[in-house]
Structures are given as C-alpha cells and as structure tokens.
Amino acid sequence: MTDYIGRFAPSPTGPLHFGSLLAALASYLDARHCRGQWLVRIEDLDPPREDPTATAEILRILDAYGLHWDGDVVYQSQRGELYQSALDKLRDQGDAFPCACSRKQLGGELHLGVCPPPASHDFAWRYLCPGGVTALHDGLQADHRYDLADEIGDFVIRRRDGFWSYQLAVVVDDAAQEITHVVRGIDLIDSTVRQYLLQQALSLKVPQYSHIPVAVEQNGQKLSKQNLALPLSGEHISETMWQALHWLRQSPPRALLGAPASELLHWAVRHWNVAPLKGQTSMPAPGPFQRT
Secondary structure (H helix, E strand, C coil): CCCCEEEECCCCCCCCEHHHHHHHHHHHHHHHHCCCEEEEEECCCCHHHCCCCHHHHHHHHHHHCCCCCCCCCEEHHHCHHHHHHHHHHHHHHCCEEEECCCHHHHCCCCCCCCCCCCCCCCCEEEECCCCCEEEECCCCCCCEEEEHHHHCCCEEEECCCCCECHHHHHHHHHHHCCCCEEEEEHHHHHHHHHHHHHHHHCCCCCCEEEEECEEECCCCCECCCCCCCCECCCCCHHHHHHHHHHHCCCCCCHHHCCCCHHHHHHHHHHHCCCHHHCCCCEEECCHHHCCC
C-alpha cells in the first residue's frame, strides 16, 4: 500500500446512476492503480431530501460492480461533534459569523462582510471570505483563478435549519480520513475553492483534486438525480462496466467483452490512464443510460 487514500462520497438522495458510476469507478481505479486505499463515505447531511432506502441500495450496487471499499463506511450524520469543533475554531479566529440574511434580501448577489448581530436565534453561520485572488491546480482540468470577492463571497457552513453544510463537512472528513486524492465530477469543481479556503483557515492538508468530465444527455443536461437519470440495477453489470470504461476512454480489449466485472476491473486497474480525459468537461452518455 502507498500513502494514497481516495474516496467516493455519494449523497443518499436516490439511487446511483451511470454518472455516479463513472465518478466511483474513476476514483476507485485511480486509487487501486496507485496501490492505495479507497474509502466510501455517505454524505447524509440533508434528511428532508434523503431517500431512506438509498444508502443500502448505493452500497449494494457498489458491491455488485466489484467496487469494494476499505474499512468501514463513514456516515456524516454521525459526525456532528467534529463539525462543531471546526465551526468553533473558525468562529474563535474571526473566520465565521452568524448571518440572518435571506436569499430574498441578497437578491441573487454574493454575501460580503460581517452582518449586524442577529436579533434572534434564527440564523446561519457563514465563512468570512477573504479578498484577493486564489489559483487552484487540478489534475485533469486547466488551472483556474478565482477572484474571491467577485466569484465566491461569504458562504454558508451551517444552515439556519441547523443542518451542516456540505462544504464544511467534506473538509473536516477529508482531513479526518487523511484523504490525499479526490477524483470526482467537474460539476463539483467550483466547490474546490470553497473547500480550499476552509482547509487553509483550519490548517488542514489539501488533497490533490482531479475532476472528470460529466456525462450528459442529448439535450446537454448532465445525468443527475435532479434530472431523473435512470438508476443502475444489478443486471447487465458486465455490459455497463464495459461502457463505463469506454466512456472513461480506457479502451478495454475486445477479448474482455462480456467478461465478469472483476476481470474488467483487474484489467482497468493495471492500465488506468487519465491522459485521454485531460481537458474534457462533458461527454455524451451511452444511449442505454439516456432518458427516452
């Protein structure tokens, strides 16, 4: 084993679809090719949006496709004390402040600067975004520069309904699990700068990020739960794995067509090559996974 630790962290708001499989498979192959660990974390931070059957189904599908994880599955819903400690540190440093501003009050504009103290306990906590420009490196996409005041602003780290934000929780958990590499979809690339800012403020190590392109339908919409992407099933696993590897531009040999998923994964781990994905932001999903 190397020092590489990767992860796949789905939200249990619905079943996995082909786009989810691509993210899981790319992160798995990257970790195993580097002889590293691959962890699974369930990001169950938003109970009103969650499907009570989704977690079990997500883990069942990963197992059926041979994407076996190391160690125990981590559930964010059980880690509130860690997130509170991080918020306390940010608050004590002056990097977080209470905010009762509504979206209507902001009128679509970014939040900039500390608010007057809220008159009630109905408020969120925001990270106080610094000014200036931050440049981030990505393993697959072009480096990007962010003007923080114009593009990011003060973002929520604990919601006014009491639930923890994705940005804070993922940073705390990546550090606690000693994640070294994050391979995920490019639809999350703008979260990276927010996570980087929190990592800097909390004195945490920054993983190496690589964002794969997203799979899109004919109308250009990405495959997603919100867009009612077709769920994966336990059927036709070999064919689906074959199509996923082709989509990731890995070109498995025709001799493996119809082979068990375990054989396809064994080949793919040995031959994993990210070069064909560099600079790609979106690619059409195969026909069977597009809605008709």
